[in-house]
Amino acid sequence: MSKKTLVIGASMNRSRYSNIAINRLTSHKVPTVAIGLRTGEVAGVKIETEKLPFEDIDTVTLYLGPPRQPEYYDYIISLNPDRVIFNPGTENPEFFRLLREKNIEVEVACTLILLSTGQY
Numbered sequence: 001m002s003k004k005t006l007v008i009g010a011s012m013n014r015s016r017y018s019n020i021a022i023n024r025l026t027s028h029k030v031p032t033v034a035i036g037l038r039t040g041e042v043a044g045v046k047i048e049t050e051k052l053p054f055e056d057i058d059t060v061t062l063y064l065g066p067p068r069q070p071e072y073y074d075y076i077i078s079l080n081p082d083r084v085i086f087n088p089g090t091e092n093p094e095f096f097r098l099l100r101e102k103n104i105e106v107e108v109a110c111t112l113i114l115l116s117t118g119q120y
Helices: 017-027 070-079 093-101 111-116
Strands: 005-010 032-036 040-042 045-048 059-062 083-086 105-108
Touching: 005 017, 005 045, 005 070, 017 032, 017 040, 017 111, 070 093, 083 093, 093 105
Parallel strands: 005 032, 005 059, 032 045, 059 083, 083 105
Antiparallel strands: 040 045
8 A cells, every 4th residue: 555644643652543543554554654742653653743744645544633623724735635534533524624625535434444444
């Protein structure tokens, strides 16, 4: 797979789904970058704390609740990903609309399930 993925809401806490997702993405050989509240490293992926201008992002997978998403709207749209995955608990109709207006696919799904079923 070459669907370079940005994980937003990345955590060093091994029990967090974002952490598990980074591990699964890397084990599936998906190029992965991450942004979180604190710097760190998960499965060889450095967690950044700034909105860096990552290039060639195919997928953004969100682990950030709707109240915290507005500060990322313009940033995510500027990356021009093919799709944004809204994991359980991150669903946000306002952001869905903004993304669709920019022809960015909205997928309400679980990254872990997509990976485990070969649908990623």
